[in-house]
Amino acid sequence: MSTDDETGRPDEVGVGPWPGGPAAWPVTADGSPDERYDPELLAHGDRRNVVDRYRYWTLDAVVADLDTRRHPFHVAIENWQHDLNIGSVVRTANAFLAGEVHIVGNRRWNRRGAMVTDRYQHVRHHPTVADLVAWADEEGLPVLGVDNLPGSVPLEGYPLPRGCVLVFGQESVGLSDEVRAAALDVLHIAQFGSTRSINAGAAAAIAMHAWIAQHAAV
Incomplete structure (x- = not known):
């Protein structure tokens, strides 16, 4: 884990709340909320150890996407x-x-x-x-x-x-x-x-x- 050069404290892992607040949260092509995203994570940040593509996604959405690509x-x-x-x-x-x-x-x-x-x-x-x-x-x-x-x-x-x-x-x-x-x-x-x-x-x-x-x- 890296540290902040000025404070010596560990840098925060992950990302903070979605920029722009609820009005800017991801939507689908028809303008409805994108159900892959977790409102709690969007509002408070995502500190999980996941790759960037899955930031703010629900656990079920991540697993479902992984299931489309799993190796045999x-x-x-x-x-x-x-x-x-x-x-x-x-x-x-x-x-x-x-x-x-x-x-x-x-x-x-x-x-x-x-x-x-x-x-x-x-x-x-x-x-x-x-x-x-x-x-x-x-x-x-x-x-x-x-x-x-x-x-x-x-x-x-x-x-x-x-x-x-x-x-x-x-x-x-x-x-x-x-x-x-x-x-x-x-x-x-x-x-x-x-x-x-x-x-x-x-x-x-x-x-x-x-x-x-x-x-x-x-």
């Missing part, structure tokens, strides 16, 4: 021990406009790392890996595990399908045996340092960006 890849993460990485995965999935995030295992997860992006990102729960796999089969989506396991293949250069489910395991133990058995392939991310692994949040971000680079780079 999905992200799943196993949640057997309330993994703290899940919020970070959701936040990154929102940034890369994943179709959905799938939580496998415990329904409850730590939302703090999501930084409220779960309001804009569809999140689906599956009690078991079998439930996730059954859903993916119905949708015609191959399941791809991401973990640095023996026999895994490099993510780098791998032809990721446009429609797929990228699955990440619990931070401490990695992918479960059930996911390994169901996956079309298990992919690993190249590492060059001394640590054995990178955390699930970082791995998910790298894998999602690999999909973006192949299918949605601009």
Whole structure:
């Protein structure tokens, strides 16, 4: 966050009230109020962490617009021990406009790392890996595990399908045996340092960006 050079206080995030007051609020072509805009935000300002195109929009309007552009890849993460990485995965999935995030295992997860992006990102729960796999089969989506396991293949250069489910395991133990058995392939991310692994949040971000680079780079 930047600071004001004179006061040292953090600059305000977002924008203030809509310039010109209610008389200047956005309208449609026929002159009626544009229902995408939230009167409270127009009147008092929009301090949310959203891109400029969505300033002053209602939450429902933002989600509806995102739904017209979501990518066909999905992200799943196993949640057997309330993994703290899940919020970070959701936040990154929102940034890369994943179709959905799938939580496998415990329904409850730590939302703090999501930084409220779960309001804009569809999140689906599956009690078991079998439930996730059954859903993916119905949708015609191959399941791809991401973990640095023996026999895994490099993510780098791998032809990721446009429609797929990228699955990440619990931070401490990695992918479960059930996911390994169901996956079309298990992919690993190249590492060059001394640590054995990178955390699930970082791995998910790298894998999602690999999909973006192949299918949605601009």
